Amino acid sequence: MGRRPETTNKNAYDPPEPSGLRESQEKGLLHALGSLCDIDNIPMAYVEVDLEKTCIARVNRMFCRLSGFSHSELVGMTNLRGLFSIDSNSLGLFLERTKQGGADCASLPVVVHRQGAEGISCSARLQAVKNGEGLKSLVALLSDPPPWRQDDMERLRLKAAVRGSKDAVGMAYPDGRHFYHNEAFSRMFGYSLKELRNKSPQSLYNNQEQAAEVFETIQNGEFWSGEVEMRTKSGQIIHVDLQADGITDAEGRVIALIGHHTDLTDSKMTVLQLAQSEAKYKDFVENAPIGMLITNLDGEIVYANKKIEEVTGYDLRDWKNSSFLPILYPEDLPLMHQQRNQALTTRKEVKPYVLRVVTASGEIRWLRTIPQLVFSDASNSSSEIVGFQNFLEDITPTKLAIEEKERLEKQLIQSRKMEAIGTMAGGIAHDFNNILYPILGYAEMLKDDLTPESIPYKNVEEIEKSAYRARDLVQQILSFSRPTEQEVVPVAVQSVLEDVLRMLRAVLPSTIQITPKISRKCRMILADPTQIHQVLLNLCTNAYHAMMDQGGLLDISLVEEHINPSQGEPVLPIAPGDYARLTVQDTGCGISKDVIERIFEPYFTTKIAGEGTGLGLASVLAIVQKLKGHISVESEVGKGSAFKVYLPIIPITQGDFVEKDISPVPKGCERLLIVDDEDAIVKMLAQMLHRLGYKVTCFLDSQKACNAFFQEPESYDLVITDLTMPKMTGLVLAEKMHKIKPSLPIILFTGYSEMASSSDVEKIGVKALLSKPANIIDLGRKIREVLDE
Numbered sequence: 182m183g184r185r186p187e188t189t190n191k192n193a194y195d196p197p198e199p200s201g202l203r204e205s206q207e208k209g210l211l212h213a214l215g216s217l218c219d220i221d222n223i224p225m226a227y228v229e230v231d232l233e234k235t236c237i238a239r240v241n242r243m244f245c246r247l248s249g250f251s252h253s254e255l256v257g258m259t260n261l262r263g264l265f266s267i268d269s270n271s272l273g274l275f276l277e278r279t280k281q282g283g284a285d286c287a288s289l290p291v292v293v294h295r296q297g298a299e300g301i302s303c304s305a306r307l308q309a310v311k312n313g314e315g316l317k318s319l320v321a322l323l324s325d326p327p328p329w330r331q332d333d334m335e336r337l338r339l340k341a342a343v344r345g346s347k348d349a350v351g352m353a354y355p356d357g358r359h360f361y362h363n364e365a366f367s368r369m370f371g372y373s374l375k376e377l378r379n380k381s382p383q384s385l386y387n388n389q390e391q392a393a394e395v396f397e398t399i400q401n402g403e404f405w406s407g408e409v410e411m412r413t414k415s416g417q418i419i420h421v422d423l424q425a426d427g428i429t430d431a432e433g434r435v436i437a438l439i440g441h442h443t444d445l446t447d448s449k450m451t452v453l454q455l456a457q458s459e460a461k462y463k464d465f466v467e468n469a470p471i472g473m474l475i476t477n478l479d480g481e482i483v484y485a486n487k488k489i490e491e492v493t494g495y496d497l498r499d500w501k502n503s504s505f506l507p508i509l510y511p512e513d514l515p516l517m518h519q520q521r522n523q524a525l526t527t528r529k530e531v532k533p534y535v536l537r538v539v540t541a542s543g544e545i546r547w548l549r550t551i552p553q554l555v556f557s558d559a560s561n562s563s564s565e566i567v568g569f570q571n572f573l574e575d576i577t578p579t580k581l582a583i584e585e586k587e588r589l590e591k592q593l594i595q596s597r598k599m600e601a602i603g604t605m606a607g608g609i610a611h612d613f614n615n616i617l618y619p620i621l622g623y624a625e626m627l628k629d630d631l632t633p634e635s636i637p638y639k640n641v642e643e644i645e646k647s648a649y650r651a652r653d654l655v656q657q658i659l660s661f662s663r664p665t666e667q668e669v670v671p672v673a674v675q676s677v678l679e680d681v682l683r684m685l686r687a688v689l690p691s692t693i694q695i696t697p698k699i700s701r702k703c704r705m706i707l708a709d710p711t712q713i714h715q716v717l718l719n720l721c722t723n724a725y726h727a728m729m730d731q732g733g734l735l736d737i738s739l740v741e742e743h744i745n746p747s748q749g750e751p752v753l754p755i756a757p758g759d760y761a762r763l764t765v766q767d768t769g770c771g772i773s774k775d776v777i778e779r780i781f782e783p784y785f786t787t788k789i790a791g792e793g794t795g796l797g798l799a800s801v802l803a804i805v806q807k808l809k810g811h812i813s814v815e816s817e818v819g820k821g822s823a824f825k826v827y828l829p830i831i832p833i834t835q836g837d838f839v840e841k842d843i844s845p846v847p848k849g850c851e852r853l854l855i856v857d858d859e860d861a862i863v864k865m866l867a868q869m870l871h872r873l874g875y876k877v878t879c880f881l882d883s884q885k886a887c888n889a890f891f892q893e894p895e896s897y898d899l900v901i902t903d904l905t906m907p908k909m910t911g912l913v914l915a916e917k918m919h920k921i922k923p924s925l926p927i928i929l930f931t932g933y934s935e936m937a938s939s940s941d942v943e944k945i946g947v948k949a950l951l952s953k954p955a956n957i958i959d960l961g962r963k964i965r966e967v968l969d970e
Contacts, residue, residue: 221559224551224572226303226323228255232316235259247303247323249296266292266300268407270391275307280316285309290407290422293323302406349442352428355400355435357381369421369444371414382438387412399427399438408445420445472548472573475555478525480504483568492548492575494541510537510545524554525566535576549574610655611905611931615859617655618954620648622865625957626872650680652954653711669808671705671831672713674739674761681717682737689725692732703741703761706828712804713828719801720765720824727769727822736766741830755811759830766823772816780814801826846961848874851898851968855879856886856914857930858906862953866901873961883909887917894922899968904931912942919946926967930955 220227226244230237236259245252248264258264267289275287291305303323310318349366353359359377367373370385386392387410398405405425412418422443427435472489476482481502490496493508509517513536520531533551540546551572558564624645631638678699685695706713717737724735742762744753772780781802805812808828816822853875857863863879870877878897880886883906890897900918904911915927926948942950948967951960 222553222570223322224553228321228323229310230261230319230321232318235261237261237264238318244323247295247301248293264294266294267305268409270388270410271408276309276316276319279309279311285311291321291323349444351377351382351440351442353382353438353440355438357383357396366442369413369419369442370411376414382440385411387418395423395425396438399425400435402427402429402433402435411442472571472575474505474571474573475568476505476571477568478566480506488575489573492540492546492573493538494544508538508540510539513537520550520552521569524552524569528554528562528566530554546575546577547580549576613655614652614953615862617648617652618859619861619865621645621652621954621956622862622869624648626869629872648954653714669707669709672708672710673705674703674713674763674828675699675701677710677713677717678737678739678763681714681721684718685721685735689735690732693725693728694732694734696734696736698736698738698740700738700740703739704759704830704832706761706808707831708808708828716801716804716826717763717765719798720826723798723824724765724767724769724822727767727771731769733768733821734766736764738762738764738766740764742827744827753811753813753827755809755827755829759832760810760827761830763826763828764823765826766821768821771818771820772814772822773818777814777816781812846873846958847965848961849965849968850874850876852876852878852896853964854886854890854897854900854902856883856900856902856906856911857881858883858903862903869957869960870964873957873964875964883907883911883914887914890918891921894918894925897925899926899928899964901928901930901964904929912945915942915947916945926970928963928967 220229220239220241223241224243226247227239227241228237228244229239236257237255240252240255242252245255248255250258250264271289275289279285285308287307289305289307291303292300293303294300306322306324308320308322309316310320349363349369351359351362351366359380359382362377372380383389383392383396386395391409395405395409405423407423409421409423410418411421422445423440425438425440428437428439429435469486469488472492473484473486474482474489475484482505483502495508506514506517516534517536520534524531530553533549536548536550537545538548551574553570553572554562554566555568555570556562556564557567624641627641628638628645631641678697682695682697689695721735721737727733728735740762741759743759744755745757781798802812805826805828810826810828812824812826814822814824853870855863855866855870855877856879857866858881860881863881867877867879878889880889883902886902887909890900900915902911902914906914911929911931915929918925918927923946925946927946928949928951929942929947930951930953948970949963951963955963
């Protein structure tokens with residue numbers, strides 16, 4: 182544990198020695214320290230019953246306030262039944278087990294009957310105190326009941342109506358026949374509804390006298406609440422918290438019984454261990470599950486229990502007479518001073534509040550603080566205030582759980598946004614591909630009309646290349662809404678880098694100087710070129726954002742590197758071998774260590790709301806890992822960052838290359854029917870197919886195309902139709918044509934849709950699906966393939 186440097190060797194458990202200068206205050210603090218063993222300073226209602234005399238032996242002030250009786254009225258009181266309502270069977274069973282050497286602590290519900298007011302339901306933590314002759318007394322600590330005990334009957338009835346409720350709910354007729362229970366009830370007792378219909382509810386009770394009491398209470402129109410022993414189908418006895426009531430008709434007659442059951446067998450609460458001696462009480466304080474701290478008005482520690490040591494990590498021996506303030510989180514100091522000043526001014530205890538402390542290991546923990554004033558005369562609240570007594574509960578796990586819940590909620594919101602974007606991307610892709618298709622089609626035909634050596638031919642090639650890049654971009658957008666297996670091919674990273682550099686030079690401001698270092702000797706990798714393009718653009722975009730305000734240098738390099746940890750090189754979580762190492766380095770603001778630890782998490786972003794999705798580096802990591810590579814980051818705040826991407830080299834030989842099919846596009850003379858609602862696509866396809874020798878009839882309206890086909894079905898050898906069209910979709914059109922002429926082959930064109938699958942369309946005569954934009958080679962070969970089947 183961490184230690185605080187001190188010159189004293191005093192133990193933190195030793196009581197402080199009073200000085201002549203501050204004698205009255207020290208006496209008050211000594212009394213407060215000693216009175217931690219005094220029942221009046223226990224922050225719960227305390228009552229001790231003398232079992233030999235059957236009367237109340239001791240109570241504290243909190244119990245007096247709870248019951249409405251004075252201390253003198255309570256001590257010696259023998260009318261215990263008038264003061265408490267508690268399940269006598271459960272209490273008797275507990276005392277009997279204790280006499281026989283069983284557990285000496287238990288938890289039972291109890292109602293305290295207040296003087297001149299309604300009773301209060303509490304949870305009683307019981308501790309049996311023994312002497313040499315047997316049980317001497319029974320100590321009870323009372324607290325608020327758990328939330329499920331505060332449910333009203335309306336809520337119970339609502340739960341009974343919910344079949345999937347986690348709580349066991351059963352309903353029966355007044356004559357004792359079951360007519361409803363939920364799945365939780367069935368699981369708890371092991372019976373089905375069929376088995377319960379002819380079984381009396383009383384038979385589930387282990388104690389028939391208790392069962393009779395419960396049913397008599399309900400049939401008399403009263404609500405019953407308490408703990409009962411019940412028996413499952415297997416014969417196991419379980420402890421059940423039962424809340425039961427009758428359902429009445431308009432005339433007030435009980436027409437049904439409803440019971441809400443909670444199994445307490447495995448969740449018996451462990452009560453505080455109280456002892457019969459002062460030493461045992463002190464041991465309880467020192468080993469309490471919450472921290473206890475007494476300080477004087479200067480914040481110097483007079484007493485701290487072991488829980489404080491456990492939470493903070495500091496050695497208690499170094500705390501004596503030291504200030505508690507230095508380990509408080511700096512931002513919480515004003516709150517602490519405000520609460521202390523309020524308590525000193527009003528001379529009243531303030532509400533609990535939350536403080537953070539910095540532990541010896543540097544960890545931040547949240548403590549729920551319940552402060553109490555310490556008076557020079559503990560029995561006189563008008564005496565001098567000499568310090569504070571604080572109960573500190575470590576709520577760090579709860580706080581972290583809340584933060585995690587908030588983080589997951591934000592992540593869910595962001596994922597839903599991305600889902601909406603993905604849905605919208607489908608529609609955008611369809612329209613975008615419809616725009617691209619004529620560009621690519623006409624570019625291909627224009628190339629056929631030009632000589633390869635001419636400048637116009639090269640210009641058209643650039644147009645074609647840009648259009649294909651736009652097509653790939655559409656596929657990348659679609660990956661948000663319909664993840665697909667990307668096709669990996671041998672890729673020369675140099676060519677992808679050059680494309681990215683041309684784009685960066687066009688968009689980055691002159692304040693950012695780009696320095697490329699590309700090795701021509703670096704061999705190829707196996708990847709999807711579009712994804713490598715995405716990786717580079719993401720890293721370069723982040724570098725730009727880091728240098729946006731001040732400008733700087735952007736170094737982009739590519740080298741081939743051999744990874745071999747056995748030669749003393751840095752160990753990377755990848756297999757030894759040859760790798761293409763891509764490095765993107767900037768001279769921007771840099772990244773802090775805590776951000777680096779989370780930088781690749783999905784939805785994590787350092788940008789302000791509305792500027793970042795947190796998906797950039799997460800998608801980069803996913804791509805790199807899928808390619809069996811690795812990405813690392815090095816950064817220094819104020820100096821810049823460097824991202825290094827390692828992608829495995831593929832040892833390609835000449836024989837590994839698949840020769841490109843350069844055979845001419847097959848032609849034909851058949852009669853084709855083209856249907857598409859885009860005029861530019863129809864005109865382009867007509868011209869393209871005329872060049873291949875086909876006789877083409879075109880329609881922009883699917884309904885008109887259907888009518889023309891119905892009149893002369895034998896005039897067409899093949900139909901090419903778009904999928905998404907107004908009035909009649911391509912699927913409906915294909916189905917109608919197939920019914921008229923089952924032998925008719927159909928090719929279905931789509932810009933993007935999830936409506937068409939190969940298994941469905943085959944039934945209606947569709948022989949092939951083609952995605953827009955398809956080039957003349959793919960289209961020509963597919964037409965010939967379908968016609969020649």
